[in-house]
Amino acid sequence: MKLVIFDVDGTLVDSQAHIVLSMAAAFEAVGLAMPTRDTILSIVGLSLPLALRELAPEADEATLSRMVEAYKDAFQQHRLAQGAAASPLYPGAEEAVRRLGARDDLYLAIATGKSRRGLDALMQEWDFADLFMSTQSADDHPSKPHPSMVLTCLVDCGVAAEEAVVIGDTTYDMEMARAARVRGIGVRWGYHGKEALMSAGAVTVLDRFDQLDGALDEIWLDEMREG
Known part of the structure; x- marks a missing residue:
């Protein structure tokens, strides 16, 4: 086999639109400037905590944790609203x-x-x-x-x-x-x-x-x- x-x-x-929207929510939640769309998409594939660490190297662990939760919340809300159309x-x-x-x-x-x-x-x-x-x-x-x-x-x-x-x-x-x-x-x-x-x-x-x-x-x- x-x-x-x-x-x-x-x-x-x-899922790029879904990911970018959720990432925007993560950065907005902690008042950080959002990276460019291309920068965000370049780290797709990494696990979420590692991806955010790459995108926000200046953030401390507490801030990163808040960003992870904000991303997950936004991702879920968008998925519930859009269904299969989200991805x-x-x-x-x-x-x-x-x-x-x-x-x-x-x-x-x-x-x-x-x-x-x-x-x-x-x-x-x-x-x-x-x-x-x-x-x-x-x-x-x-x-x-x-x-x-x-x-x-x-x-x-x-x-x-x-x-x-x-x-x-x-x-x-x-x-x-x-x-x-x-x-x-x-x-x-x-x-x-x-x-x-x-x-x-x-x-x-x-x-x-x-x-x-x-x-x-x-x-x-x-x-x-x-x-």
């Missing part, structure tokens, strides 16, 4: 997941910097959520690029690292994959560019979701040739 591990924000769903699936995402989920030679999993509450709420909107055998969130692991989430997915699914692939849009995803000795495939529609993804270890970078199946088959065909 093989394993495909998906990132969520910037890979499966377009819509990218074009082709659901179809790609369903295609892979229908195969009998692989498992699917999730490794995300989202909280467990946020991930569970999002997946409640997906009628294909049961296709994921393992779902790992930032609440239970060190922040990306630490390999803990990927290693847990491997154990949950009983799959060796050489038989697994991480799909993600950020350098943190590619570095996490490399740290776990797993291959990484980047996607261009998220928050980090192609050059950054390749430099971080991506074996290839996709322009569209319909390229995913071929990219996976090529990776595993190369593996058979090497073997």
Whole structure:
């Protein structure tokens, strides 16, 4: 069996507006100037406390704690108000997941910097959520690029690292994959560019979701040739 591990924000769903709105609430809550949109999106993928520490290096721990809570509150309120529209699936995402989920030679999993509450709420909107055998969130692991989430997915699914692939849009995803000795495939529609993804270890970078199946088959065909 093989394993495909998906990132969520910037890979499966377009949550940038939701994230920026929530980050604005976090900075407003403590009276700090909000970073630019591009700066905020550059740290998507990190766990929330670490992301805020990167964005507000001058803040002390008490201030950071207030920012974390303000972000979570704003994120939840927006999600409750907007439902699935707050973080819509990218074009082709659901179809790609369903295609892979229908195969009998692989498992699917999730490794995300989202909280467990946020991930569970999002997946409640997906009628294909049961296709994921393992779902790992930032609440239970060190922040990306630490390999803990990927290693847990491997154990949950009983799959060796050489038989697994991480799909993600950020350098943190590619570095996490490399740290776990797993291959990484980047996607261009998220928050980090192609050059950054390749430099971080991506074996290839996709322009569209319909390229995913071929990219996976090529990776595993190369593996058979090497073997």
